[in-house]
Amino acid sequence: MKRKFLLAALPLLMVASAQAQEKTETSEEAKPACCKTGTNILYFSPMKFTENGVGFELGYEHGLDAGGIVAVNLPLVATFNMSNGNLDKGNKQDAMFYFTPGIKFYPTSSFGKVKYSLGPSLVLAAGEETQNFPILNTYPAAYYNTYTDNYITKSKVQLGVMINNSLNINPTAHFTMGLDFGFGFTYITKIDGETQNMRGLVQGGFKLGYRL
DSSP states (O other): OHHHHHHHHHHHHHHHHHHHHHHHHHHHHHSOGGGSSOSOEEEEEEEEEESSOEEEEEEEEEEOSTTSOEEEEEEEEEEEOGGGTTGGGSOOOOOEEEEOOEEEEOTTOSOSSEEEEEEEEEEEEEEEEEEEOOEEEOOOTTSOOEEEOOEEEEEEEEEEEEEEEEEEEOOSSSEEEEEEEEEEEEEEEEETTEEOOOOEEEEEEEEEEEEO
């Protein structure tokens, strides 16, 4: 009895398997040619800027769904304040290092030649900031008082949030590039352990990536 049942069910199983395979192949073919490889991206930004200065960025983007709608973004950024390079005859580039994990939403999915994404991110930053504490030079009453610049570099820590916008271009199956711009504000800013007022945050740049 069981043997007869299995023999009767075998054609149905073969048809179901063929239909499932055809559906999978059709789903893959429906994707644009540039995006059949996946939704994970390793990228590098040779030109990155923040409110601190200019630098570079390394990052990884991981797609959370097969449709390419939601992704997790994990960037590491380093920038330097080049305008402070020769202050007080010293090298004060005020290096700042950022970790800005966030979520990216692609309204029309990440599959396509040109795509836009939007999303929030947390900003964790640590580095240095150089401040000027002028020294008062006193002279006899017949002369006026003057000040001498006195630049001091202090440690700096920031915690904040940002909203990021990204224009993504996918010319080939694996190569991708894009433009990013984000802005926000700090919840916490401490310089040498002293709490400061709320500050603005800005990030932007051009990136090149490899789609996995």
